[in-house]
Amino acid sequence: xxxxxxxxxxxxxxxxxxxxxxxxxxxxxxxxxxxxxxxxxxxxxxxxxxxxxxxxxxxxxxxxxxxxxxxxxxxxxxxxxxxxxxxxxxxxxxxxxxxxxxxxxxxxxxxxxxxxxxxxxxxxxxxxxxxxxxxxxxxxxxxxxxxxxxxxxxxxxxxxxxxxxxxxxxxxxxxxxxxxxxxxxxxxxxxxxxxxxxxxxxxxxxxxxxxxxxxxxxxxxxxxxxxxxxxxxxxxxxxxxxxxxx
Ligand code: NDP
Ligand code: 8X3
Numbered sequence: 001x002x003x004x005x006x007x008x009x010x011x012x013x014x015x016x017x018x019x020x021x022x023x024x025x026x027x028x029x030x031x032x033x034x035x036x037x038x039x040x041x042x043x044x045x046x047x048x049x050x051x052x053x054x055x056x057x058x059x060x061x062x063x064x065x066x067x068x069x070x071x072x073x074x075x076x077x078x079x080x081x082x083x084x085x086x087x088x089x090x091x092x093x094x095x096x097x098x099x100x101x102x103x104x105x106x107x108x109x110x111x112x113x114x115x116x117x118x119x120x121x122x123x124x125x126x127x128x129x130x131x132x133x134x135x136x137x138x139x140x141x142x143x144x145x146x147x148x149x150x151x152x153x154x155x156x157x158x159x160x161x162x163x164x165x166x167x168x169x170x171x172x173x174x175x176x177x178x179x180x181x182x183x184x185x186x187x188x189x190x191x192x193x194x195x196x197x198x199x200x201x202x203x204x205x206x207x208x209x210x211x212x213x214x215x216x217x218x219x220x221x222x223x224x225x226x227x228x229x230x231x232x233x234x235x236x237x238x239x240x241x242x243x244x245x246x
Contacts (some may be wrong), residue, residue: 009081011180017207023049058108123150
């Protein structure tokens with residue numbers, strides 16, 4: 001029987017690339033996101049591979065439990081929906097942006113996980129792949145709350161593994177670095193020029209690279225758990241500590 005992956009945030013970027021890649025590999029898809037027209041478009045393109053589309057805002061707790069809580073036969077939950085908003089220093093940042101990032105990247109991921117987990121435990125199989133970020137381990141100016149939300153994803157993934165010991169349910173934190181998607185357009189609130197500058201003159205990761213990595217993670221033998229993977233473009237690396245000199 002074909003396996004099923006449920007993807008949050010399937011309307012763009014990593015989620016959309018995963019939908020296409022997993023469909024090509026013969027998987028069934030449950031695609032979710034807020035933009036229904038994009039979900040319908042994908043369904044049109046991917047045909048029978050799409051088991052279901054679900055319009056879903058991961059921030060809406062009741063909606064998440066209502067729409068995901070009764071699903072069965074899920075092999076992979078890809079907790080991918082997320083966003084960064086703004087790059088201002090903490091004292092200038094918009095508090096509503098901070099709340100949106102916490103509500104989406106932390107609480108939304110929590111809700112989706114909690115809604116599906118009882119079924120995964122009951123079936124004693126399944127794999128939760130959480131999309132973290134290099135920003136969850138490595139600080140940078142303006143990364144303040146976004147990086148904090150991804151640090152949560154990293155530690156939550158580890159703690160889930162601790163809880164799940166004794167079951168066959170697997171958990172992975174996949175932490176990408178700079179990747180070209182709608183991510184920067186969202187971060188800069190539609191300012192396409194600022195968004196383009198993020199990738200200018202460098203070769204970023206592509207959503208397809210992440211899709212291939214997710215596929216590799218979930219197709220390891222059933223007794224193997226990939227705890228964490230960090231992926232960066234070759235054109236990205238760490239800098240030295242910054243020192244302010246008077
Ligand atoms: P995109 O902006 O291209 O895609 C983000 C996806 O998340 C969209 O499908 C969007 O769908 C969905 N989403 C956002 N908010 C919500 C919400 N409240 N409810 C449901 N879905 C939501 O960005 P990426 O593909 O790059 O980002 C995917 C994930 O990868 C995010 O978690 C991001 O933080 C992470 N990441 C991105 C990196 C990058 O450089 N691009 C690097 C490291 C991690 P819709 O708007 O239709 O709801
Ligand atoms: C996205 C990577 O460096 O833009 O999670 O925060 S970064």
